Amino acid sequence: MAYYRSTVLVSMDPACIDKGALAVKEQLINELANLNLSEEVQVMDIPRIGDPETEGPDILVYPEGSHYIQLTTATVGPIVIEHFIKGRELQQYKAQMRDVTDEELREPKDKEIRVILENIGKIDPRNIEDYIAVDGYQALAKVLGEMSPEEVIQTILDSKLRGRGGAGFPTGLKWKFARQSPDTPKYMVCNADEGDPGAFMNRKVLEGDPHSVLEGMTIGAYAVGANQGYVYCRAEYPIAVSTLNTAIEQAREYGLLGKDILGSGFDFDIEVRMGAGAFVCGEETALLASIEGARGEPRVRPPFPASKGLWGKPTNINNVETYANVPKIIHRGLEWYTSMGSEKSKGTKTFALAGDLVHTGLIEVPFGTTLREIINDIGGGIKDGKAFKAVQTGGPMGGCLPEEFLDLPVDYETLGAAGSIMGSGGMIVMDEETCMVDIARFFMEFTQDESCGKCVPCRVGTRRLLEILERICAGKGVPEDIPLLRQLCDEIIQDSLCGLGQGAPNPVISTMKHFMDEYEAHIYEKRCPAKVCRSLITFEILADNCTGCTVCARNCPVNAISGERKQTHVIDTELCIRCGICKQVCNFDAVVIN
Amino acid sequence: MTSTPMQLDPLENPKMREVIDNTISEFGDQNGALMVVLNHLQERVGFITKPMQAYVAEKLGVPVSKVHGVVSFYSFFTTEPRGKHVVKFCIGTACYVGGASQLIDKAKQVLAIEPGQTTPDGLITLEVCRCVGACSQAPVVVVDEANHGRVKPSQFGKVLTDIQKSEAAV
Numbered sequence: 001m002a003y004y005r006s007t008v009l010v011s012m013d014p015a016c017i018d019k020g021a022l023a024v025k026e027q028l029i030n031e032l033a034n035l036n037l038s039e040e041v042q043v044m045d046i047p048r049i050g051d052p053e054t055e056g057p058d059i060l061v062y063p064e065g066s067h068y069i070q071l072t073t074a075t076v077g078p079i080v081i082e083h084f085i086k087g088r089e090l091q092q093y094k095a096q097m098r099d100v101t102d103e104e105l106r107e108p109k110d111k112e113i114r115v116i117l118e119n120i121g122k123i124d125p126r127n128i129e130d131y132i133a134v135d136g137y138q139a140l141a142k143v144l145g146e147m148s149p150e151e152v153i154q155t156i157l158d159s160k161l162r163g164r165g166g167a168g169f170p171t172g173l174k175w176k177f178a179r180q181s182p183d184t185p186k187y188m189v190c191n192a193d194e195g196d197p198g199a200f201m202n203r204k205v206l207e208g209d210p211h212s213v214l215e216g217m218t219i220g221a222y223a224v225g226a227n228q229g230y231v232y233c234r235a236e237y238p239i240a241v242s243t244l245n246t247a248i249e250q251a252r253e254y255g256l257l258g259k260d261i262l263g264s265g266f267d268f269d270i271e272v273r274m275g276a277g278a279f280v281c282g283e284e285t286a287l288l289a290s291i292e293g294a295r296g297e298p299r300v301r302p303p304f305p306a307s308k309g310l311w312g313k314p315t316n317i318n319n320v321e322t323y324a325n326v327p328k329i330i331h332r333g334l335e336w337y338t339s340m341g342s343e344k345s346k347g348t349k350t351f352a353l354a355g356d357l358v359h360t361g362l363i364e365v366p367f368g369t370t371l372r373e374i375i376n377d378i379g380g381g382i383k384d385g386k387a388f389k390a391v392q393t394g395g396p397m398g399g400c401l402p403e404e405f406l407d408l409p410v411d412y413e414t415l416g417a418a419g420s421i422m423g424s425g426g427m428i429v430m431d432e433e434t435c436m437v438d439i440a441r442f443f444m445e446f447t448q449d450e451s452c453g454k455c456v457p458c459r460v461g462t463r464r465l466l467e468i469l470e471r472i473c474a475g476k477g478v479p480e481d482i483p484l485l486r487q488l489c490d491e492i493i494q495d496s497l498c499g500l501g502q503g504a505p506n507p508v509i510s511t512m513k514h515f516m517d518e519y520e521a522h523i524y525e526k527r528c529p530a531k532v533c534r535s536l537i538t539f540e541i542l543a544d545n546c547t548g549c550t551v552c553a554r555n556c557p558v559n560a561i562s563g564e565r566k567q568t569h570v571i572d573t574e575l576c577i578r579c580g581i582c583k584q585v586c587n588f589d590a591v592v593i594n
Numbered sequence: 595m596t597s598t599p600m601q602l603d604p605l606e607n608p609k610m611r612e613v614i615d616n617t618i619s620e621f622g623d624q625n626g627a628l629m630v631v632l633n634h635l636q637e638r639v640g641f642i643t644k645p646m647q648a649y650v651a652e653k654l655g656v657p658v659s660k661v662h663g664v665v666s667f668y669s670f671f672t673t674e675p676r677g678k679h680v681v682k683f684c685i686g687t688a689c690y691v692g693g694a695s696q697l698i699d700k701a702k703q704v705l706a707i708e709p710g711q712t713t714p715d716g717l718i719t720l721e722v723c724r725c726v727g728a729c730s731q732a733p734v735v736v737v738d739e740a741n742h743g744r745v746k747p748s749q750f751g752k753v754l755t756d757i758q759k760s761e762a763a764v
Contacts, residue, residue: 104730197686200727235633235670236726238739273626274633276668279724293628294660295667311625354688354729361730392687426729428687442690446724452667555748557703579699581747 004042006084009060012045015052020072024057027073031080041084047126050095058095067095104204105362109378113340115348116201116324117364120208125243128250131211137256139330143219144264149179152223152330159329159337160346165191165282165319166394166423167499168345168412171326174316177306178224181314188221188229188268189310189317191287195234195279196395197446199426201350202320204362206233206240209324210247214270216323218257219330221268224316229270232287235277244272279396279450283498284317286452297454298498319424321350342368345411349425355392356431358383365410372406375429386431389530390514394423396443396450397503399510400436419510421503435532436515437522441469443507451500458501461492465508473533477523485512531593534578538594541582543568545590552582552591603645613638614646618653627654628664632671641672669723677712677719679757682736686725692732693747698722700747704754718757 010025025043032041049060055069066089068079075093082090105121108114123130131137143152157172178186190213194202205213217229233241248270251257259267273291280286281296288310290296309315325347329337338346345367351374353360358380365374371391375381382388390400399420401408408414412422430439448462465488468481489505496502512519521527528536541552541561548566553559560576563569571582571591583591604610617638621630631650635642642650642665651658665671681701685694698709701720705713712719728734731743735753742753 104728194727195724197690197725198688198729199725200729203727236723273630275670276629276633276636277670277724278668290629291626293626293630293664295663297667352729354732355691360688396687426687428691428729430691434691442687450724555700557699577699579696580693581696581700584693584696584746585748 004040006041006064007062008041008043009046009049009062010043011047011049011052011056011058011060013048013052013056016048016056016058019052019056021057023073024059024071024076027076028059028080031077032084035080035085037080037084046124048124055095064089068093069095104200105208106359109363111369111373111377112364113348113366114364115328115340116205116212116321116350117208117362119212120204123209125208125210126246128211128247128254128256131209132254135331136211136327137215139327140215140218140256141262142330143222144262144266149223149225152219153179155330155334156223156326158334160341160344161322161325161329161337162345162412163319164321164325164349164424166397166421168422171318171322174306174318175220175223177304178226178314178316181307183307183314184225185228185313186224186226187310187313187315188217188224188226188270189288189291189305189315190217190229190231190320190323191282191284191317192231192233192237192240192320193275193282193287194237194320194424195282195450196424196426198354198392198428199352199395199424201352201362201425203237203240205320205324205350206237207243210240210244211251212324212327213244213320214247214251214257216318216326217270218261218268219326220316220318220323222266224314226316227267227269229268230291230310231270231272232275232281232291233272234275234281241272241274248272278452279446280452280498280500283500286498287317288315295452297452298500300497321425340366342366342409342411344413349410349422351425351427353379353427353429355429356382356384356386356434357429367411368409370407370409371401374410374427375406379429382429382431384431386433388429389432389434390430390436390439392420392428392430392439392507393426394421394506395426396446397421397499397506398423398426399506400430400439400514401510402514419506419513421506433530433532435473435528435530436511436518437469437472437528438530438532440508440511441466441473444469444504447500447504451504455495455497455501457492457495458497458504461488461496461501462504464488465492465505469508472519472522473528474535475522475526475533477519479523481523482512482519537578538573539571539576539578539580539582540592540594541569541571542590542592545588547588547590549587551585551587555581555585557581603643604639605643605645605649610639614649618650622654628656628661632661632664636671641675643673675712675716678717678761679738680719680721680736681753681757682721682723682726683709684724684726684728684732684734684736685722686727686729686732688729688732689725689734694733696747697733697735697745697750700750701754704751717761718754 049058057071058069079090153175161171162168275281278296281290283298286296286298305315341347348364348366350364392400405418415422444466448466451458453459492505521529546568553561560572617634647661648658651661709720709722728741735742735745
């Protein structure tokens with residue numbers, strides 16, 4: 001292989017080609033040849049570098065990383081001479097250093113270890129060579145070249161990798177069961193139906209590092225003996241779907257998917273299937289029904305998918321993040337992997353931090369990190385100097401934990417014991433201005449809407465739970481509601497078929513356990529301590545603070561605020577729908593809630 | 595999304611009929627084809643009427659009841675035409691905590707329609723949706739395919755006037 005001292009990447013985005021990228025490239029090659037640099041400088045195409053509309057055609061020169069923009073055939077010559085002969089950058093054509101602030105993924109904080117997220121933002125997800133350059137597909141080559149399927153399964157068992165979708169089932173064991181199933185053909189499915197509100201870890205991985213998931217799936221397919229795979233991605237993630245499809249095409253071109261992968265004789269291909277907006281399809285049996293083209297209704301397990309899954313054949317289903325772990329474990333070794341994490345949960349976990357924190361976004365920490373470290377050290381604590389009230393983990397089937405649980409190390413067992421769940425990794429932090437009864441009501445609205453309707457306890461039970469909670473929030477709760485809620489929760493958990501029904505009452509149970517005082521205030525005193533529940537509050541404008549700027553009156557959706565310019569404004573409580581917009585827009589803290 | 599006269603079923607419109615036929619022949623012969631066909635029909639036609647459901651059922655050789663069952667199960671499938679632009683409010687947890695309901699109030703006030711309805715001129719449909727996975731930018735409003743993050747009620751008017759302006763410019 002020729003050795004080049006520099007590489008020039010030329011953006012081949014359609015918009016760049018429109019603006020003459022091909023001529024620029026030709027000119028570049030000619031200029032380099034004229035200076036006898038063809039042996040030293042390599043010219044390659046890349047799908048896109050900067051913003052094609054404003055910066056294209058553009059090139060990126062490595063190893064310096066210089067980004068030259070808005071090129072024409074006339075500017076290529078001077079850049080080549082300055083950069084490659086004189087060794088200095090030609091400032092006038094260079095892109096301004098941009099503040100790259102990906103709000104979803106910031107620079108890692110001290111307590112973070114990035115394994116799953118490490119490549120995101122650093123490689124071009126639409127260029128397989130970027131992934132290969134960071135040791136991508138090395139693990140697959142090792143597996144196909146040196147390991148038997150049994151050895152792969154044993155390695156994953158020894159790594160103690162557990163399902164990142166939320167249940168925490170040992171991945172190696174799942175693979176073993178699927179391998180042992182006598183029936184054929186076998187299928188490999190990736191659950192990318194990340195439906196928990198507040199969770200977007202999987203989307204980021206699919207959009208930023210799709211090959212890590214494809215490689216993990218292919219290794220798994222080799223281990224269980226599957227030749228066809230499906231990624232089931234929710235329809236809310238159109239960019240993830242298109243990135244995945246590009247990645248799959250490129251992997252096929254490179255012989256990393258399809259027939260006879262890397263000359264090993266092993267065949268495996270992957271297809272992306274889209275959901276259509278049903279939360280329950282994240283449940284594995286519902287997901288399989290949906291791939292089969294039916295309503296996404298869960299069915300009774302056993303038989304588990306490992307013996308009877310897609311089209312009645314043995315099927316292995318893992319979550320996006322689980323698959324993304326696999327190549328890293330194989331490539332870097334067990335010793336490295338098992339050095340991270342807690343006793344029973346090895347490795348790292350990504351979380352989507354959201355809510356009332358200073359820094360929200362994606363994080364990745366080893367198992368065993370405490371909630372307090374995540375919230376305060378990584379999340380920067382509660383914003384606007386307010387007090388912490390609760391952290392909600394695990395999505396709508398999870399629970400809310402108060403202050404006293406913050407020193408718990410995060411793993412599957414401890415969160416479960418505390419009355420919440422690990423879930424897929426949504427973590428929503430709420431400050432003192434959040435009403436916990438309202439939050440329970442919010443989650444119940446979600447689950448009753450998303451219940452597939454197959455089991456009566458879930459379909460009707462969640463509806464009744466919601467009605468009771470709505471009643472309490474409206475100030476019409478009665479003391480009997482509390483035991484009624486408890487009984488209903490127990491019955492729904494006991495009698496529902498799938499995880500959705502069994503988990504649906506969790507937000508109610510956990511808020512009743514930790515925040516009973518708020519339920520009691522709503523029921524006995526008809527008061528919402530957090531001043532959220534609309535029926536139990538009124539808004540008022542303080543004459544002392546009001547400057548008569550009219551901002552509130554102009555923003556009120558129901559025109560309930562009256563007052564002349566520079567005069568104190570007044571809210572008509574009869575008309576007021578208590579939406580709180582006036583309080584939000586007031587610059588003088590003149591609007592208060594009673 | 596292609597606009598269609600409201601009173602005419604897409605099957606009666608030769609152009610749409612062709613789109614439907616092409617979609618069915620393109621995706622109809624794979625395993626689990628029904629979902630794939632319906633997803634593409636929803637995208638290309640914009641909605642899936644009852645006659646279209648019956649047509650798909652006949653072409654794919656599955657009962658109409660199954661097609662209708664699938665269409666009514668998934669929230670992405672709609673049976674009626676939507677506005678030219680769809681404004682969706684994310685009401686995932688982070689957006690809810692971040693004030694999504696105030697945004698919806700504001701939208702109802704400005705457009706005088708409820709979520710699920712379309713403005714009389716057929717320009718804008720309001721919808722609410724579950725988490726779009728952009729929680730760090732809560733509250734999020736999705737206009738067609740583009741996410742707008744950290745939208746305050748006072749800024750929401752601009753989102754709508756931008757749509758109206760882009761229409762006027764066409």
